[in-house]
Amino acid sequence: MAKNFIAPGDVLAVVATAPIASGSAQLIGDLLGVAEGNAKVGETVSVIVEGVFAIPKKPALVIAQGVKLYWDAVNGQIDTSDNAAANKWAGWAYEGSGANAATVNVRLLG
Numbered sequence: 001m002a003k004n005f006i007a008p009g010d011v012l013a014v015v016a017t018a019p020i021a022s023g024s025a026q027l028i029g030d031l032l033g034v035a036e037g038n039a040k041v042g043e044t045v046s047v048i049v050e051g052v053f054a055i056p057k058k059p060a061l062v063i064a065q066g067v068k069l070y071w072d073a074v075n076g077q078i079d080t081s082d083n084a085a086a087n088k089w090a091g092w093a094y095e096g097s098g099a100n101a102a103t104v105n106v107r108l109l110g
Contacts, residue, residue: 012033012049015044019041020038034051034108055103057103058077059102060099065094068080068089068092069089072086091109093105094107
């Protein structure tokens with residue numbers, strides 16, 4: 001292994017600035033991840049930034065497999081639009097998701 005290796009990079013240690021629930025989407029700068037556990041303010045929680053996760057999406061939105069997805073930080077949901085200033089790139093749709101689905105499976109790639 002290279003002598004300058006630090007970590008695999010698929011999990012970040014993050015100090016909670018608000019209560020965090022396991023499985024919730026977390027925006028760290030411009031990077032979207034999913035909390036591995038619960039955390040109270042000031043506690044450190046592991047946030048996974050690579051893999052496939054079911055994440056809440058914009059209601060009634062139909063998403064095709066492979067589409068680029070964005071995190072709408074204002075509304076706390078996945079969107080297909082990068083037009084809003086607050087939206088951050090999240091990943092790609094791992095599978096399609098219909099209008100009645102509450103979530104979309106997102107392939108995160110930190």
